[in-house]
Amino acid sequence: MEFLEAAQTLQENGWLSHTPVAFQDAVLSRATFHHYRAGEVILRCAQPGNAIVGLAQGCLACQLPPRVDASSLVHLFAPGSWTGELAFFCGGVRRVDTIAYTDSYCMRLSKTNLDKILKDDPGYWQWCNLLTALTFDVTLMTLDALTTFDATARIAKTLKRLAIISEKTSLAKTSQADIGAMAGLSRKGAHDALKRLEQMGVVRCGYGTVDILCLDALEQVIQGVKSKA
Template sequence: MSILSTRGWLSMQPEKFRAAILSQGVLQHFAPGHVIYRLGDALGGIYGLVSGTVTVNIAPSDHTPQLIHLGAIGAWTGEGCFLTRQPRRLELRALVETSMMHVPLDTLDRMAAQDAEVVRYVAQSVMMGVDVLVRVIHDLQIPEAARRIAAVLQRATWIGEVPVPLTQAEIGAMANASRKQVNAALQRFAAAGWISNTYRSITIIDAERLRRFAAQGDGG
């Protein structure tokens, strides 16, 4: 798909490898709420987000996965199975109607057998995921709840210029904030003109002001 050639990890890879991934991948479609894979699932391939929105849910292996992030168009996930031969380390779930490019594990194995550089290309995707987790952890360390909520909303704009399909409870989970804190923050941000919101979605009007408020407080 052309979107995967121009956005995210695959767009940064050599043309030959990029073409091989796109030609051997399979486009799959998922209904809202469908679990693409679960924490602890058996080995599998990688997935690239073509359209829609997915939730990334993580936890230690003996706990229930919790929502921490929304996948951006062009992002890829699932590389751990290829690199480590260990089960899935997170849960991936479609939040809305979603399409993903799936490259099976055996396909990646064949590519790596023909070109050892494939391992390095895939490892770059892992490091991009680490960068995202660093941002998530940084945002969770912000002391004030309203600023954490602003950081979550600003980060949610990575899914594109579309309404953010999150409830107040889901925003609270991502920001480690109560429903009361989320409701108060959303009212504050709406009054400032930074967002407009309904029960199940939020439209970001001024992502830069949200970013500044998350970073500095005092009205951004």
């Protein structure tokens, strides 16, 4: 992937696709293009928020600080997603690590360059606020899944969140253990829940892959479990 292709992907997907062309141009003209290898730390926890990163190709993972009792994986980012804005806008330190889940191509915008953009046009702050709102929405979806008692519904909500964010029903190559971690379940718990969803004809599981066969059916599973509560 080259710079122009990455820029086009970010203009057509996610946060920037909801902003004016002038703002898109201001951001992308000041961003730098990077290739990260799988497993490489892109934004490190407890470090100053001096940049945000937009994913053009591949998959990024959001992880809490390492724990000995459970996986720290929280969320997977699809192309079009941007991350790192909380510490970036607030001036604090990062609460999570962002790593390359797979080989990934990204745009990186430094705080210095964003400050220049906002100095030239303070009205652009509304589009920065939009990024924060989009992230907050993902956070609420994550909390909704994690506070759901039924394991099948919890997995269904986690899959729905990943599908909505990626705007795809074929998810990035993801292990059942990682899906379980994002749903707050053990590997066995995730496997059993995915098996139930597969038997219901809602998903198809392969080696390291999960395909959602019907988002409407996934929603019906979620609503069905809700109605039994």
